[in-house]
Amino acid sequence: MRLHLITVGEPKLAYARAGWDEYEKRLRRYHKLQVSRVSGKTQALESEAVRRAAGRAPLILLDPRGPQFTSEGLAAFLEARALGGDGELAFAVGGPDGHTDELRAGASALWSLGQLTLPHDLAMVVLVEALYRASTITAGEPYHRG
Template identity: 30%
Template sequence: MRITLLCIGKTDDAHFAAAIEKFRLRLKHYITFNMVVIPDVKHTKHLSVDEQKAREAALLLKQFAPGDQVVLLDERGKEYRSVEFADYLNKLLITSVQHVVFVVGGPYGFDDAVYRRANGRISLSRMTFSHQMVRLFFVEQLYRAFSILRGEPYHHE
């Protein structure tokens, strides 16, 4: 199985970028992991929220292949404890899903077209975090999940 984290907009903070890279390198011992960053939509000052979300949707939808399992990181998604998230990933592995794409949307969330394409939604918390933080939290939880599945000592419960 391959996992991709698809994001709108780059990570500006060097500290976040370094921490994300640390976990990206750790993940390569478990799985093929890729992070794809789509540039922010340009000239948004004169766009409505719906127009901006529609433009982002067009960029996101181009990234998905027909067989991809698309999971949105969304505040209205299902919340998991770390062990439950590991079980979720294990089920995807067992069912022979070839490619899972986790998606971090733009500042206003996702357009309805992206919700329709998605196979599921996960919430990292009921709180709102910056998109840079979400990326870091997600890659850390992904690493934690695989260490749980391998019975390694990173996670303590």
């Protein structure tokens, strides 16, 4: 499956950049990966840039209004989408103000990383690590021991 990771900006803190780079590299062993970094001066422009970057791919927005997944649940979600014919999924981390109502309304799904508010840089790292962990679960590899 092809995964398209869309972020508003890129990790700026050294720990986040290192974490993103590490898990992006690992994730590429399981999926064709595309990364898009978008920007905009307003929430509306950021959301429009995310929508354009996603193109025709089903868009999954990281948003606190969405359901949470266990690691196994995320693996099952990805597998179901692949078996359902989705050859590509786009995942988007919004800017500091999140996504617009219009972008949420047009999204294929919402996904909440939890009830905690995470710094933008950390949310990006959690996204890519969670996708990697789900991929190792699907592959039956020992990374996930929960």
